[in-house]
Amino acid sequence: MQTIDLLRYLGNYVTQLSPTGYTLPAFPWFVYQTIGGAVSTGSHGSSLAWGSLSNQLLGVTMVLANGTLRTFTPETDPFLMRAVRVAVGQLGIITNLRFRLIKEQPVQRFLQSLSSSSFLKLMETAQQQYTSNQTMPSWLNETEFFWITQDSEFLMVSCTRGDVSSPETRHEVLASFNMPDNTTMYNTSWQLLQDPVLNCLDALPLNHSAHFGPDGLGALAQDYTGALLNTFINAPLPQLIISTYSNNSATLKAGQAVEAAEVLKPLVAELSFHEGSDGHERRRSLQKLHDQQLTVKNRRLFQTSAATARQRVMQADSDDGDASHSATENATGGYFEHDHGGITNASNGDPYAGLLSMDEAVALGNNWDIPPKKDALAYYAAPNMAEALISISRAGVLSIASNNTPEAHESYLYQPDALLDNIRTVRYDQYEVAVPVSTMGDCFKGLLDMVYEGDIDSLNETQKAKVKGFRTAPLIRVLGQEDGLLAYTGDVPRIFVNVEDYIFYNAGEQINTAFKAVMAHLRSSPACGNTGLEGAGGRLHWGKAGWPDAGCWHGDKEYPHTWCDFGCAKMYLDPTNKFADSAPDRWTWEGVDLASCCSMDKGFLREKAGCSCNVKHERNVSSCPPSPYYTNR
Structure with a gap:
């Protein structure tokens, strides 16, 4: 512990x-x-x-x-x-x-490329199994999908643990595992070999072809990732293309974005990964792209290193003449806190060597300030860059999700920290909708038909070229049923569709129509669920974007079986509503007699006479905007 x-x-x-x-x-x-x-x-x-x-x-x-x-x-x-x-x-x-x-244990990871029609078939098969016997296919457990929208492709990443019950499967996983020098597993692998047929690790035909680098990647993937990050993330693509900084503005003019996009688009296309393609050829494409970017004149990096940030801080001190305590904005939108009185961890006489991030400064007791609004980057909104940016997203998935058998904490996917600066620099909103597995095949059929206008595999080149509203690959995951009152899967297992809108902010707060249509389908189509404002659609993630206008999210409709149970817990633990937040219209049980209908042990007593979880709301569906029920995005 x-x-x-x-x-x-x-x-x-x-x-x-x-x-x-x-x-x-x-x-x-x-x-x-x-x-x-x-x-x-x-x-x-x-x-x-x-x-x-x-x-x-x-x-x-x-x-x-x-x-x-x-x-x-x-x-x-x-x-x-x-x-x-x-x-x-x-x-x-x-x-x-x-x-x-x-x-810890070995986890075997597989990466497959699926057409949209193949993906849809999987979803329909899983839906049919669940509606038939309330079970899910084993292959869906711990599986993730990345939707490469412009190419009508789904990258399927599936995992198999080394402690599965089948001796044959266990043998396959362990045989492919090459224990790294810095393993945290100790002798866990021995403990997995309980079957008498597999009683000796030395007898396994261990595969020594895999090489683990500092990020747990295979040798080729690691090399490819390094080149990818150096070319796309840590330097040129979002940064070197960003603006001539006229009048000290970090905003890229639309014409410049289109110009840069046209230069780079064909080179980015060369990075598309195919089975059996040569690693050297891909690296040559990366180098060619990098060289081409270096010819783009009058560009400068938007993201700055800590050293550059220190220079800015010191310059601000020089200009202000008073550096006793100040917070200087970093180009990534965060802050470096500095105080000559000792808040920094100074070294070698440099008072800025240990600059603290905003969260670190807050943890030490400093006041937290609302970060300033970041500049829009028109490059991300340029219509002709959809294919290039999705290709970069695809390449990133391939670089971290390649076939391998590392330890569990390296096999399961998480956001690489090398991308954090880029994420914190570019303005975007992330949304996620949870769809019941009992209708997920129907939901995806309607979604794919809408996005691809019936040609879900984009066999028509005209259809393939159309912008779908995305700049990154949507992420699709699944969760089993849980018992949390406000858990997304409190009623049934659900599949989650995570999508990101990079266009709204970076296009001058213009509505991303294609993206909003996707959200409308997920939030209100009967094929995507039976809860919500109109009794249809999937559930929103509590910590992400997409929340409806004030008064247009009704908890008793979103969580019809548990909303008033949570109201009982709220009444017991916070009777004075001390922890009310900035959206009181959501956290309401107006018109429900919680005092008479709640039990400390059982929650809301629906069977009791006069106890009905019908909440009174100030607005109804007729006074709310159409699905997805928000107007500010």
Whole structure:
């Protein structure tokens, strides 16, 4: 058992920094979020067996509205534990979380390319199995899909653990595992070999062809990733193309974006990965692209290194004449806190050598300021760059998800930290909708038919060239049923569609029509679920974008079976509504007699006369905007 800081990022516990020999069973793609926040919003990976982070909790300790400290567990508080698993900050302040950890083990990872029609067939088959016997196919557990929208392709990443029950499968996984020198597994592999037929690790035909680098990648993938990051992320593509900085503005003019896009688009196309393609040929394409970018005149890097940030801080000190305490904006949108009185960890006489990030400064007691709005980058909104940016997204998936058998914490996918600066620089919104597996085939059929206008494999080149509203590959994952009252899968297992809108902000806050149509389908089509404002569509992620206009999200319709149960927990733990947030229209039980209809042990007593979870709302569907019910995006 290890005590951890809830304000630290989840990445400290599921990457190479995780507790030696152990790992969380399943974790989200984006691990650079605080652990407390990740649990409060039901953050998740792709696991039918283990579920979300909230589902993996063994206990939660919170400061309640009355100032007392209370620990909840499934054994001591079975009903209230269901409420605090996904509390969205409504029930108290989390001070301690107890997770279930499992021992490290080899996990075999497979990467496959599917056409849209092949992907749809998989979804329809899984839906049919679930509606027939309420089970899911084993291949779907821990499987993720990346939707390469411009190419009508789905990259399927599936994983097989080394502790599966089948001796044959276990043998296959272990035989492909090449234990790295810096393993955290100890002798876990020996413990997996319980079958008498496989009683000696030395007898296994171990595959020594895999090479593990610092990021756990195979040799070719690692080389390719390095070139990719140096070319696309750490230098030229989003940065070297960004603006002539006229009048010290970081905004790229639309004409410049289109010009740069036309120069680079054919070169980016050369990076498309095909089975059996030669690694040297790809690297030559990368080098060619890099050389071409160097010819783009009057460009400068938008993202700055810490050294450049220090120079800016010192220049600001020189200009202001008073450097006793100030916060200087970093180009990535964050802050470096500096204080000659000792807030920095100075070294070698450089008072800026240990500049603290905003979150580190806040943890030390400094006030948190709302970060300034970032500049729009018209490059991301240029219509002719959709294919190029999606190709980059595809290349990134290929570089981290290649066929391999590393340890669990390296096999399951998470956001590479090398991309963080880019993510924090570019303005975008991330949305996610959870669709019941009982209708997921129908939902994806309608979605693909809409996006590709009936030609779901884009056999027509004209259709392939049309912009689909995306600049990154949507991520598709699955979760098994959970018991949290506000868990997305509290009723049935669901498949999650994570999408990102890079166009709205970077096009001067112009509506991304194609993207919004996707959200409308996911949120209101009967094929995508039977909950929501109009009794149809999937559920929104608690911690992401896409929330409807005020008054147009009704909890009793989104969570019809558990909303008033959560209201009972809210009444018990926060009777004065001390933890009310900025959206009181969502957290309402107006018109429901919670005082008479709630039980501390059972929640909302629906069977009791006069107890109906019908909440009174100020707005109804006729006064709300059409699906997806928001107007500001």
